[in-house]
Amino acid sequence: MAVGVLAAVLLAGCGDPDQKLRDNAAQTARTAASDVNTTRLVVEQLQAHRLWIQPARRMVDDAEKSLGTTADSFSTQQPSTEQSARLYEQVNSTLDDAVAAVTAVRIALGNSDLAAAERQLAALQLSGEDLDQVGELAK
Amino acid sequence: MKKLLGVTLGILTAIGGFVDIGDLVTNALVGARFGMHLAWIVLVGVIGICLYAEMSGRVVAMSGRPVFDLIRERLGPRTGLLALVASFLVTLLTLIAEIGGVALAFELASGVSYLLWMPLAALAVWLVIWRVKFSRLEQAFGLLGLLLIVFAVALFKLGPDWGQLLHQATQLHPIGHEGWATYAYYGIALFGAAMTPYEVFFFSSGGVEEKWTRRDLGTERTNVFIGFPLGGLLSLSIMGCAAVLFLPAGIQVGTLGQVALPVVVAFGKIGLAVVLIGMFAATFGAALETALSCGYTIAQYRGWQWGKFVRPREASRFHVVIIVCLVLAVLTLLTAVDPVKVTEYSVVFAAMALPLTYLPILIVANDPDYVGRETNGPVRNAVGLFYLALLTIASVAAIPLMIITKAGA
Amino acid sequence: MSGRVLHAQLHLLDRQLIDRADGHLVGKVDDVELDLDADPPVVAALISGRVEIPAGRIAEVESAVTISTDGLDLDYYDNWIEHHIIDKIPGAGDATE
């Protein structure tokens, strides 16, 4: 569904202020996708008993921090047209999903609750795909 | 037999000593963003460092004069001072990055914040410099750094499509969302990581520490021409691992943990243990080298007694410089600046400081007053001049590219 | 009749000074004092920091300049730091192991 809305936004036109926001959204999404995919890779390695919990915590902590900075930075953007506003909302909500999933993993690992972390794998996967879509909106 | 052992030891040390925090971070980062499309820069950098290390080694063996002594002599006090300030600041920045790297490796292993490890790391660096013999510290950390070969083995284990990697390596252009500006910027960063100025300061001062003479020329050349290229292969395998695992997954490398991840995927917990020890050895060894190089540059420019071949009290100003630099490094890191970011900047600034370091070496390697009959031949001069031009272009382009690309963002 | 040719700036200025007695590094040649009124005019002294090294102390001019340092205070700052800082740290006088 998210993809449908985004495609509509994309097809609706390429005004200049829209273009600027779209560039920013795409760049933001690619950076965010990196952290989401890192988290997913870490959880997968934990699940396969290939990684200790200490370094895993460290890596997820770093990913969460970096993702938080990226999301905050995008939310300070100023959408000036209606289309921009829609894209802005859409990207913000995608980022929120990503932050929620990564934070959930961080909390789970903090409590050494591996099962809870593994339950986030699907959400991470989905979030990563959504971000990839946004990432393709612009160069 | 003993000679063969010595040569082997020298080569192994050169391989292990080649990779430091700059190579670890930059190669992984570039592999994740550009695949192998920038691999050729590593090749160019390795040839360059071989060329200049050989020249400075030859000058040391024939005349006993290390690099910064010559820089002041050939460039004069004013231009020499400019070279000193640039080289010293870059070396200090690299020292900060290396100590940060040691602390990050401990943080990954223990889960305890790197901010706590860092003063310990700096203290350990100082203690080793204060108490341990030069050849011993060089060998110990060089050999332990060889554990990073795990990246090469991991690359095989990951079972990449070799044809595709090779194909990437022959396509010299940016891919995906990357533009030419970021491509060039990271090219310069890789170049700076491979040719970092402190490597030559350390190498040539080490020649004096170990009292090289004309008879050591052969050993010196073998170490350089075999050890450094193999070190370069290590760099390439770090890049390859990132290209295979991170590029398709859209993961950008920004932490030391990510640099180690491909080895985890390939070998699990054992792999992680090996790679963490390797990273510790590589960064700790490089922290020793950069701390010493901070002292070498200033002492050699001013003509002070320096080196570990005398007792500390006989080279008191040299040792004070090292202590001050280590304190500065800890204070900088205590501001919670990201050591990985410091590394990314340090390799680019390194590229900027290179021409002033290399010009005097090239001149002196041609001067019979210093090297007797061992002057450069026409081929070495042609290649040397080509590299000088390359270094100058990279040096001039670094800052504009840094601004255009917002430091590679 | 002509002896070895040296160039004052090229071969003397900014060269490393070495103590002939123990091989220690004792500074750089910051300037050269020329006595142009003598006949023939000669190099009168080398200047390193605040210290003037009479030309008669020069033992050798190679890739570094070897001098005899008796009675010259070239190590003033090094000694100051040695006594006030380095000597207070244990192990300062030991050779490394």
Next chain:
Amino acid sequence: MRLNELLGHRVIDADGNELGGVADVRLVQDGPLLVSMQRALRVDGLIVVENRSTRLFGYERHVGPELLRRLVHARLGGVWYLPWHEVDEITAGTVTTTSRGNDLRPLEDMARY
């Protein structure tokens, strides 16, 4: 007189033409150093460079990669040897000579040792 002060002095010939600047001082060592005491390093002459430049990188002796050497020489212009007996007077900033510009020997023609 200090060397750093002398370097860069303008050189004026007998006709009042400016020849260039002092780039180095040629010394001759006639005997062993320590033994000859004060008289060991004799000033033999000056090295004059057409376009004033205080650092020659040792290039007046023609060592170094060919290409770099040419670049440096193109920048320096002529490099001449001015024997000490032709130096008339040294005042603040200038050296006056008794010779004429085209009588000077190019440094290249001088023996290195």
